[in-house]
Amino acid sequence: MTGKNKDKPWSRIIILAASLTGFILALYFMHRIGFHNIFSAVASIGVEGFLLFCFFSVIVLLLLGAAWFSVTPNQSLRKMPLFSWGRTIREAASEILPFSQIGGIILGARTLTGAGLPFQLVYASMIVDMTAEMASQLIFTLFGVGTISFYYFGGGKAMSIQPLSYAGLGVIVAILLLFILFQRPILNVAGSLAEKIVPGAGDNIRDVSNKMTEIYHQPMKLLASFTFNMLAWVVGASSAWVALRFMGVQVSLTAVLTIESLIFALRSAAFIVPGAIGLQEGAYILMAPLFGLTGAEMIALSLLKRARDISIGVPALLLWQINESRRLL
Template sequence: MRAGMIGPFSRRRMRLLRTTGLLSLLIGIAVLIGLTVWSGTGLVRDAVGSIGIGIVLVVLVRAGTASLAAVGWWVLFPPKERPRLTTCLSLRFVREGANALLPLGQVGGDLLGARLLTFVGVPGALATASVIVDVLALAVTQALFAMTGLAVLVWLGADSSIAWIAAGGLALALPALVGFWIAQRRGGHQAFGWFLARFRGNWARVVGEKIDRLFVDLRALHASRSRMGASLVLHYLDWLTGIGEVLVAFWFMGHPVSLAEALVIESLMHAIRGAAFAIPGALGAQEGGLIVLCAVFGIPPDQAMALSLVKRVADLATGLPGLFIWQWMEGRRWRARRSAAAAGEPASPGPASHTPAT
């Protein structure tokens, strides 16, 4: 019964997600091309070219932010169940690459990270719970980062209309953030229990058991204030480190900006990317947001577009290795299962048999 009811639904849902993701991707690409033409294709090309070796520095900054984010994820685990730091580092790049480069929206990579954690022996419920809590920590610190940028924008005395728009966006995002936190606590568990109680059959019992295990791990992760606090600090430092991308890019373009201006541009750009989470890589949304934000400080559209394109290069440079790691892990798991089947051995209860809780 479980396979008959859940399987087709999951397949339909995955097809819908892929179709929606591809449509969003195509729209984003069209917007990106349109903004590039509007900004002046030749001017944008010259601005990108002027950065030169600075692109390598931008990529290094991006690698540093991803590494900090990986440590922020790693510290959430209880010490006795914590995977190797190198595992979280590699899977953080997988998450970054899938979110930025694949038509999965900006959350598909996180689900993929939970799945791959089970390949190294982390139980499915804990793997899923760790990613859920990590995404919450990222969202909370991103909101704090955006608030910091908004406060600096007001302090700089910039266009008040931009400040009001940013403040309105944050006001709309905060209830969703609170709701996400509540869903991870007892309220979410009760809601799932109420829903599953409406069904009968073995599949409902199995799903209910998985949900119970997931919420046990969620409560355990939330219960450690020291680990949660360390994760929040590391993730906030991760966002702050990203300011270096703006500083480096504009310095090489011959239009250096102050630390305060770079903070405003980087923080509010990420707020815009967060609002466009359904669009793979926030294509088009990032470019439009940067043009508006840079205009506040007198930076022309071609240089704003150049900054965005350099950030896209950093997406590729850090994301492609992550996608390679994903395929390597999937291939290794497939070969191990094939060898076991050829030898007539039963499926191992080890790492390869775990699946994330859903």
Template structure:
């Protein structure tokens, strides 16, 4: 008699991974619904009118500011691996920083999806997989840390204002910053801890699944003698702290330039009574609200709600606040779409080079 083999039920861990896979898609749907609701419940004509007043020149200025912001972030990323035994020039980091941002803002992935792809693409320039992964981990830590510092500056300015709404928002932001500080500290200690070696094999296994077959050698390089933990030790060496500090300064300057985008939009719309301090507060707190909803790709809907909430503190009506948020999304499309095309071009070229010869 032949026994019938019954397949075992799927493991809970597998179900958990599937749920996490669909989380960004769910976030996209919820965010899109929130964005539609915000527009539908406010005067659509006022949103259209405010956005129209920005004009082509104003939108072009906002796009140029975003180019400057991402360029500074790209150069900051390059500082992480500067003078190490890598073959990538600064231009590679600059190009891939645009790709990272394009993926994060336009595709239904978590806010770190573009960073993972950016680390992979960096290996196309001959950077070992261990150093590419280490550079992404360190750059993300610096990026989030400087963004938290920028939010703290905004909160300090907000606390100078009078009113219960300002005080409540400042208190919420301070609590969020406290949580962020704990997470950043844990992330830094994890990078410096031997525990990193314990998860390295698992990371390499996931890397093999993520990389194409022809790139398995790049994934295998992550399990060398030193591995990612050894690369992190090299990056965090005390003699390299001045270079890392340069990256911190460049990132902080980039977040400051993000406030200039708001100033350009409000000036073109003819909004009065909003000075430099107010612009910094709006940018800082809207970034904090957007970061708090990181599972929602590009903060869809959340960003708009944040602008409505924070803009109301300075007498900015909801229609104008939503138009301001939409203006901030114009660079996402103008720069993001070419970045996605560039990403696919790089992948196609890599596949062509690595393809086995026919015959």
């Protein structure tokens, strides 16, 4: 118990330090560009534009829920909204609460187990879905890197951002390979440790591994999850193009898809920083000139994303907390 108690404060300190550093970076970027320019760009989207921006995010959450549902065996179609709700809580916790993405994943799984779905089924399907999600992100990131490398090849600004795009691609490939290769060893170690603490807990972990094997032997389910996740990446990136158009920014959809594919890769690599705060803003500023955009427009887009996450995530988390309290009572 002593070692466990020591680990928790250190992990919290690391996350807190990363969040504080990112927040300071974000303020620095905003100060350099000018707060007036940024907030003028934010206001230019209008209420209708912001609502449409949020609506696109709801579609993304539905697609992510469908992807998770696709790899969950023996579930009726009427339960699919529950999986979208689980993804909503997962994304809200990762973006709003002072958690890393890992904390959001745990809350998302808790949402489904709390609704009565078996522990083994929830975690097995979640791990398989995360594999499909990362595989689809790899393809989407390849699109961004390919566009940077070939379509914009030869420009000095394009060359300056190529190392960043290649680094993002390399991180995604590494994360995907590690996730695939070490899924079962990590589960086995977790099961052994859990068995020493809570008798019988190791059996649950082994059941998760067995359920994963069952799911992996159903390629059509994996293909469905991959497809839904890919659609979610594309729709999510397209929402940024819609927001920019409402702001009066004329930019091609291809350019925005390229930018967003690399931003998504950065966010995945910076999973320890809640919301990738600071890092997201810095990457936007770095890529803006390449596509004929200004730093104020890109920072405004980043702030709109955070405002959207709060607008959707806060009510979702409050409702989740109410449901959890009722369940405990």
